[in-house]
Amino acid sequence: MQKVLTVDGSYTLFSKQYNQHYHNPSDGAVHESLYKHVLPALTHHEKKNELSILDICFGLGYNTFTTLYWLLKTASNKKVFIYSPELDQNLIHNLQDFEYPKEFDFLKELIKSLRLKGFYEDERVHVKIFIGDAREYLQNIQTKIDIVYQDAFSSEVNRELWTKEYFAQIKTLLNEDAILTTYSTATPVRMGLHVNGFYMYENKSEFTRNGTLAFLKKQNRDFFIDMELKQQRNPEAKPFFDSCQENI
Ligand SMILES: C[S@@+](CC[C@H](N)C(=O)[O-])C[C@H]1O[C@@H](n2cnc3c(N)ncnc32)[C@H](O)[C@@H]1O
Numbered sequence: 001m002q003k004v005l006t007v008d009g010s011y012t013l014f015s016k017q018y019n020q021h022y023h024n025p026s027d028g029a030v031h032e033s034l035y036k037h038v039l040p041a042l043t044h045h046e047k048k049n050e051l052s053i054l055d056i057c058f059g060l061g062y063n064t065f066t067t068l069y070w071l072l073k074t075a076s077n078k079k080v081f082i083y084s085p086e087l088d089q090n091l092i093h094n095l096q097d098f099e100y101p102k103e104f105d106f107l108k109e110l111i112k113s114l115r116l117k118g119f120y121e122d123e124r125v126h127v128k129i130f131i132g133d134a135r136e137y138l139q140n141i142q143t144k145i146d147i148v149y150q151d152a153f154s155s156e157v158n159r160e161l162w163t164k165e166y167f168a169q170i171k172t173l174l175n176e177d178a179i180l181t182t183y184s185t186a187t188p189v190r191m192g193l194h195v196n197g198f199y200m201y202e203n204k205s206e207f208t209r210n211g212t213l214a215f216l217k218k219q220n221r222d223f224f225i226d227m228e229l230k231q232q233r234n235p236e237a238k239p240f241f242d243s244c245q246e247n248i
Contacts, residue, residue, distance in 0.1 A: 001091075003099070007031075008207075010101045013060065018157045022059050024183070027208040030101055033066040035205035037181040040213050041147040042070060044179045050079040053147040054173070056161060058086035058129050061095065061114070063149040065104050068125060072106065082127045083141065085134035092118070092129060135160055135169070144175045150182035155189060155240055164192045164239040171196050171216070180214040187230070192239035194227040201225060 002014040004021060008028025014021050023029035027036075045051055055063050064082050071078055086092060095115050100107075110127065113120040119128040130137045134152075148170060152161035160166065162184070170180070181203070182189070190200055193214045202223035203211040212225070231237055 010062075011099050013098075015153070018153045020153045020157060023062065024209070027183075029060070029062050030066060030103075031207045032183065033062040034070070035208045036183050036203060036211040037063050037149045037151065038066045038070050040203055041149070041179050041181050042067070044213075045146055045177075048078070048146065051081070051146045052143050052175075053080060053082045053149065054141075054145045054170075055082055055084035055149045055151070057134055057152055058084040058092065059088075059151070060091070060098060060100075061111070063151055064127060065100070065107055068107060068110070069103050077124065079124050080126070081143065082125075083130070083143070083145075084128070085130045085132060085137040087131070087133060089131045092131065135166065138169045138173065141173055143173075145173045146175050146178050148174070148178065148180040150180055150184070154184070155186060159240055160242070162186075162189050162192060162240050163242045164195055165242040167192045167196045167198070167239075171198075174216060176216055178216060181211065182214070183209075183211045185210055185212055187234070187237050188240050190225065190227060191231075191237055194231075195239055199224070200227065 004012050004014050004025055006012050006023060006025045006028040008031045010029040012021055012023040012029040023032045053067065064084060067080065093115050095111050110120045114127060114129055152158040155162040190212060193200060198214040198216060199218045201213045201219060201221055202225060203213045204223060
């Protein structure tokens with residue numbers, strides 16, 4: 001793994017195994033997490049006092065940590081339950097050596113607990129990491145989820161977390177007002193969400209490239225993505241399937 005400085009001053013890693021960065025260096029690790037995931041999700045659920053979050057996948061933990069940072073910064077007293085699968089045990093064990101932004105300094109105890117015990121809890125915050133395959137983990141989740149941070153490596157190398165069947169599995173776990181956030185704008189990914197009945201909106205931010213927000217109910221917001229129209233214009237468009245796992 002190679003440490004890489006991103007444009008907002010925060011660090012990410014480059015994975016030689018997947019041949020990809022954990023975050024896009026030209027968006028920034030913190031910016032990507034904040035603007036593509038955390039802000040849209042917390043804004044959508046502004047009024048809920050308790051949130052269950054599925055963080056796919058933990059990696060360096062930016063999405064979990066930025067969520068907790070933002071709740072602290074806004075003096076929110078929401079209760080959060082964060083569930084996060086991650087294949088790479090070694091990465092979790094070495095989290096304390098990673099150079100996070102100083103805004104995450106208050107998370108030192110939490111990070112220590114995650115690497116030693118795989119979970120952290122206090123009165124307001126519960127975080128649990130599952131070491132293993134996310135698809136397997138999803139079969140055993142009992143809780144209904146309000147927020148999914150869909151942040152696997154891209155579909156070229158991490159196909160099992162972007163297929164029609166995967167999104168069908170995710171859908172069974174969601175509360176009806178849930179939001180799924182992702183950096184991906186790829187047509188097959190959006191098709192996978194569309195055929196499972198998700199409504200999608202372009203997530204635009206001045207700090208990052210566009211992402212996608214997906215919901216089970218139609219929303220009263222801008223930038224609706226009309227997938228029916230897209231499909232009419234491109235009848236070849238289709239989702240990724242579990243049965244077709246080869247890289248493209
Ligand atoms: C893009 S990184 C996640 C970045 C993370 N959200 C962060 O903020 O640092 C993708 C992560 O998914 C993990 N991963 C890939 N395939 C997985 C799977 N099938 N199950 C669980 N974790 C997986 C990788 O080990 C890697 O840590």
